[in-house]
Amino acid sequence: MSTLPDHLRVYRVAAEPGTRVIVASVGLACCAMEVESAVRLGLLRTDAGDAESAGRTILLVAGTVTDALAPAVNAILATLPPDTLVVSFGACAGTGGPYWDAPTVTKGIDQLAPVAQYIPGCPPRPDALVAGLLALTVEPSR
Amino acid sequence: MSAVVHGVIALVPDACTSCMICVRECPTWCITVESHAEQVSEPGARRPRTVSVLDRFAIDFGLCMYCGICIDVCPFDALEWAPTIDHSSASRDGLVHDTERLSGWRMHE
Amino acid sequence: MSTGMQTVPREAWHETFAGLVSDGFGYLDLLTAIDRGDEIEVLAQVVNPDGAELMRVSVRLPSDDPSLPTIADLFPAASWHEREVAEMFGVAFAGHPDPRPLLRRTSLGRPPLRTTTVLAARVAMPWPGAADPESAGKGARRRQLPPGVPAEWLSDGPR
Structure with missing residues (x-):
């Protein structure tokens, strides 16, 4: 495992500090605003700590993944521990969303990697983000 | 008209x-x-009269983009x-919610 | 700001802009295209900042041969706009200094903003609105088509 790229933001879930969330905001991501909003509301904590102290690592993919951007998402995944759970945030990451008919848009990041939880919304609300992440705790990976 | 809460x-x-x-107006x-x-x-x-039964x-x-067009165009406020x-769901298919779940979300019975 | 409009034949496209430049219209405001069916309309808007004047020039090109001389030699800013129109509408700009596609990294085969370009996803996915409960048992009264999807796109033809 190589080191995490500098541009990725790392958070902890306030309601479950053992969960480390790495946010990959790709493409046209209005979803990025909602993730930032979750930070402002205190739902996500910025004191991420190091990977060793984390109970588990989640890669949160938010935004419109195009076929041109898909290799970038794969490259991020390659730097993360193999037991990292992938969570899809918003309609675009989940299925292509409003752009499902566009020939250049990837129809869901599950075409790149298995998804542990799909959080629907266009965009999802910040509290929906936390609800989706906590749902992973109740029903741990698939 | 119901309050817009974008849930x-x-x-x-x-x-x-x-x-x-x-169904026909939905963009997605x-x-x-x-x-x-x-x-x-x-x-x-x-x-006898012919009626459609849901x-x-x-x-x-x-796929839903939460635009609310379906809510606006419904002539019966349904x-x-x-x-x-x-x-949210652990599976793609689990994002499809049907009659029972959709009606259970109503704020006012 | 006063606005002028003119439609020119394609042979006059470049000289029209050359004339506008010498009349003080030195700023390119926009250059885009519209698919009119049998024709592709390319339009550009230039501004004379001194006289607060705006001129819109449009040209109609046959859809099966949409070529036009570049005006990037007069307005360097036209370069990206022409590359976009070339990519999205299939318009060939003769003499363009850098004719690479602006946005897409690989060709999709057909210019995506032409109305004749089929969106494969809308063809492959059955339209849920095709069901017609009102005419159940009585035969379809009239065919329902998804908004924005031409009938020719539907995989099994009109239903």
């Missing part, structure tokens, strides 16, 4: 006439309506915003 879209099944307007094609026709005889009426109403929240946020 989910809830269904009032008794108000739905299966007219298909929401995320609504499915299944129905069948029934003959209803009313006292005093010369012949069998299944489903919204694929994986769709409304509701504040639920717990409709």
Whole structure:
């Protein structure tokens, strides 16, 4: 495992500090605003700590993944521990969303990697983000 | 008109006439309506009336862009915003929620 | 700001802009295209900042041969706009200094903003609005088509 790229933001879930969330905001991501909003509301904590102290690592993919951007998402995944759970945030990451008919848009990041939880919304609300992440705790990976 | 809370879209099944307007107006094609026709005889009426009976109403929240066009175009106020946020799923298919779940999200019974 | 409009034949496209430049219209405001069916309309808007004047020039090109001389030699800013119109509408700009596609990294085969270009996803996915409960048992009264999707796109033809 190589080191995490500098541009990725790392958070902890306030309601479950053992969960480390790495946010990959790709493409046209209005979803990025909602993730930032979750930070402002205190739902996500910025004191991420190091990977060793984390109970588990989640890669949160938010935004419109195009076929041109898909290799970038794969490259991020390659730097993360193999037991990292992938969570899809918003309609675009989940299925292509409003752009499902566009020939250049990837129809869901599950075409790149298995998804542990799909959080629907266009965009999802910040509290929906936390609800989706906590749902992973109740029903741990698939 | 219901308050816009941008949570989910809830269904009032008794108000739905299966007219298909929401299905056809949806830009992302995320609504499915299944129905069948029934003959209803009313006292005093010369012949029975044909009515559509709703069998299944489903919204694929994986595709839904929460634009609310379906709510706006429904002539019978059978769709409304509701504040639920717990409709995430571990599977792609689990993002499709149908009649029972959609009606359970209503704010006012 | 006063606005002028003119439609020119394609042979006059470049000289029209050359004339506008010498009349003080030195700022390119926009250059885009519209698919009119049999024709592709390319239009550009230039501004004379001194006289607060705006001129819109449009040209109609046959859809099967949409070529036009570049005006990037007069307005360097036209370069990206022409590359976009070339990519999205299939308009060939003769003499363009850098004709690479602006946005897409690989060709999709057909210009995506032409109305004749089929969106494969809309063809492959059945339209949920095709069901017609009102005419159940009575035969379809009239065919329902998804908004914005031409009938020719539907995989099994009109239904």
